[in-house]
Amino acid sequence: MTGAAADRPTFTPGPDAMAHLELILNGACPLTGFMTASETASVAKRGRLPDGTPWPVPVTLPVPDELVAAERVLLTDAEGAPLAELAVSERWWADGGHRLAGEVHFARPPVHGVYRSLRRAPVEVRGSREIGALAHRPMLAVLTDRPLHHRALHQVRAAVKEIGGGGPVEVLVLVDAPFDDEGAVPAVLAAEPLLPPRTRFSVLTLPRAGTTDGTALPAGRAEQLAAHVAARYGASHLLVNRDPDQPPAVITDDSPIPLVAAGEWAYDARTGAWRPAERISAGEARRELTPTEVEDMLGRGEALPAWFTSARVSAELARRRPARVRRGLTLFFTGLSGSGKSTVARGVADAVRRAGRTVTLLDGDVVRRMLSSGLTFSRADRDLNIRRIGYVAAEISRHGGVAVCAPIAPYAATRAEVRAMAEETGDFFLVHVATPLEVCEARDRKGLYAKARMGEIPEFTGISDPYEAPDDADLVIDTSDATEAESVAAVLRELRAGGWLPRMAG
Ligand SMILES: Nc1ncnc2c1ncn2[C@@H]1O[C@H](COP(=O)(O)OS(=O)(=O)O)[C@@H](OP(=O)(O)O)[C@H]1O
Numbered sequence: 001m002t003g004a005a006a007d008r009p010t011f012t013p014g015p016d017a018m019a020h021l022e023l024i025l026n027g028a029c030p031l032t033g034f035m036t037a038s039e040t041a042s043v044a045k046r047g048r049l050p051d052g053t054p055w056p057v058p059v060t061l062p063v064p065d066e067l068v069a070a071e072r073v074l075l076t077d078a079e080g081a082p083l084a085e086l087a088v089s090e091r092w093w094a095d096g097g098h099r100l101a102g103e104v105h106f107a108r109p110p111v112h113g114v115y116r117s118l119r120r121a122p123v124e125v126r127g128s129r130e131i132g133a134l135a136h137r138p139m140l141a142v143l144t145d146r147p148l149h150h151r152a153l154h155q156v157r158a159a160v161k162e163i164g165g166g167g168p169v170e171v172l173v174l175v176d177a178p179f180d181d182e183g184a185v186p187a188v189l190a191a192e193p194l195l196p197p198r199t200r201f202s203v204l205t206l207p208r209a210g211t212t213d214g215t216a217l218p219a220g221r222a223e224q225l226a227a228h229v230a231a232r233y234g235a236s237h238l239l240v241n242r243d244p245d246q247p248p249a250v251i252t253d254d255s256p257i258p259l260v261a262a263g264e265w266a267y268d269a270r271t272g273a274w275r276p277a278e279r280i281s282a283g284e285a286r287r288e289l290t291p292t293e294v295e296d297m298l299g300r301g302e303a304l305p306a307w308f309t310s311a312r313v314s315a316e317l318a319r320r321r322p323a324r325v326r327r328g329l330t331l332f333f334t335g336l337s338g339s340g341k342s343t344v345a346r347g348v349a350d351a352v353r354r355a356g357r358t359v360t361l362l363d364g365d366v367v368r369r370m371l372s373s374g375l376t377f378s379r380a381d382r383d384l385n386i387r388r389i390g391y392v393a394a395e396i397s398r399h400g401g402v403a404v405c406a407p408i409a410p411y412a413a414t415r416a417e418v419r420a421m422a423e424e425t426g427d428f429f430l431v432h433v434a435t436p437l438e439v440c441e442a443r444d445r446k447g448l449y450a451k452a453r454m455g456e457i458p459e460f461t462g463i464s465d466p467y468e469a470p471d472d473a474d475l476v477i478d479t480s481d482a483t484e485a486e487s488v489a490a491v492l493r494e495l496r497a498g499g500w501l502p503r504m505a506g
């Protein structure tokens with residue numbers, strides 16, 4: 001998003017650049033600004049800045065074309081609050097986009113981000129330790145973006161013992177969470193009583209992209225980034241948990257603090273306790289549940305087993321991911337005009353209501369009157385219309401409701417945005433009403449196709465404007481040869497099978 005002031009435009013960085021900016025502003029990296037092309041190349045190649053300072057990942061600022069000429073740019077959060085001013089020293093180009101490099105000057109303490117009070121800057125954590133004996137105590141950093149179940153808790157306790165040799169060790173849990181979503185934060189905090197006594201928490205957002213083209217960080221670089229950031233927080237060691245199925249990460253000499261490899265722990269079904277895997281007799285070792293297994297159990301409303309995780313963490317996860325019969329759902333119909341979206345959506349909404357759930361029907365016509373009046377059928381306006389629907393649906397979902405949406409939504413990228421938005425607060429289910437154009441046109445309930453054919457309505461979907469058929473639909477229906485009741489029943493069947501409706505309803 002760009003703003004207008006002539007001499008100093010404003011700009012809200014995207015998620016990765018925002019994470020980069022936060023690293024610069026809070027002192028978690030050795031940089032005072034965004035990298036130049038040569039700094040980026042050096043870091044990508046050698047894991048070091050040109051002056052030899054070790055640093056594992058590019059820290060760059062991609063900007064839209066209209067910002068390229070700017071000398072100074074005011075960087076703001078998503079709500080427009082100023083965060084910092086960039087004094088541009090270099091403009092460069094990578095992977096199809098412009099980048100700006102230059103010093104960043106702090107404007108105002110950031111207030112954005114979920115759990116802001118827990119987003120402690122490294123200096124705050126270090127400062128609170130630089131007195132007396134604390135300064136010399138080892139501090140083990142644990143970076144996580146997921147809840148700590150029994151396995152992880154055992155690994156932390158074992159590493160504390162290994163580092164401290166019986167003496168006191170502090171633990172710093174760094175929770176990597178997105179800015180605009182609580183992520184795993186509450187579930188991680190729920191494990192506090194089960195962690196060693198001297199444990200503190202800090203929330204941060206690490207960049208996910210390892211290169212300028214947005215590809216994910218390779219494993220070795222992700223570990224290095226974690227080690228550098230942890231060291232800035234004052235940690236003396238970093239616990240690293242390598243997936244035994246993955247090839248070992250390349251460890252360079254550049255790690256600022258020692259990496260402590262977490263041992264492999266498993267649940268011993270014979271003794272009923274977690275133990276190092278090598279001490280468990282063959283056939284008795286049970287590995288922890290996978291995230292998919294956890295998600296499935298939560299979806300069915302089942303409590304997570306006590307051998308796997310604590311009741312506290314389990315309760316927190318159940319709060320965030322209630323059983324699907326109570327969880328928010330965005331049921332999104334897409335298809336050509338006249339394909340049957342409104343008719344089927346109405347029938348489904350009634351049945352879902354009868355099943356006892358709270359439903360809001362966001363039908364195309366009503367939305368265009370209430371939320372999107374004044375918008376045209378240009379691509380930009382259609383996208384805006386769909387984003388508005390997605391935003392409202394996600395909020396309905398956040399409160400456990402079912403949002404049934406029935407716009408044409410012709411563009412795949414915009415539907416993907418809505419899916420991402422909706423999945424932050426609940427589930428998303430996409431129904432493609434794939435009735436062929438000929439059938440829709442023959443129905444021509446509102447006489448619009450005839451007008452479009454005569455050129456009286458420009459940009460008419462399917463005639464003179466595109467419709468990108470989804471390849472990610474959860475259900476495809478064609479209403480050409482079905483009755484309305486049959487089409488409605490097809491959708492309800494899927495909702496029941498997925499667990500969003502009690503089995504007998506409808
Ligand atoms: N140019 C053009 N193209 C497509 N549709 C048009 C157009 N102009 C008006 N209409 C009528 O508007 C309804 C589609 O609005 P939507 O909000 O669902 O469209 S979009 O998702 O924003 O593309 C659509 O209603 P449905 O028949 O319910 O789909 C049309 O009746």
Ligand SMILES: Nc1ncnc2c1ncn2[C@@H]1O[C@H](COP(=O)(O)OP(=O)(O)O)[C@@H](O)[C@H]1O
Pocket residue numbers: 335336337338339340341342343344406443445479480481482483484485487
């Ligand atoms: N199986 C079916 N499901 C939905 N609509 C059907 C079906 N069979 C015929 N129709 C008719 O097709 C038309 C679909 O219109 P509508 O639901 O407004 O479509 P859209 O919202 O996609 O523009 C209605 O006149 C409806 O009666």
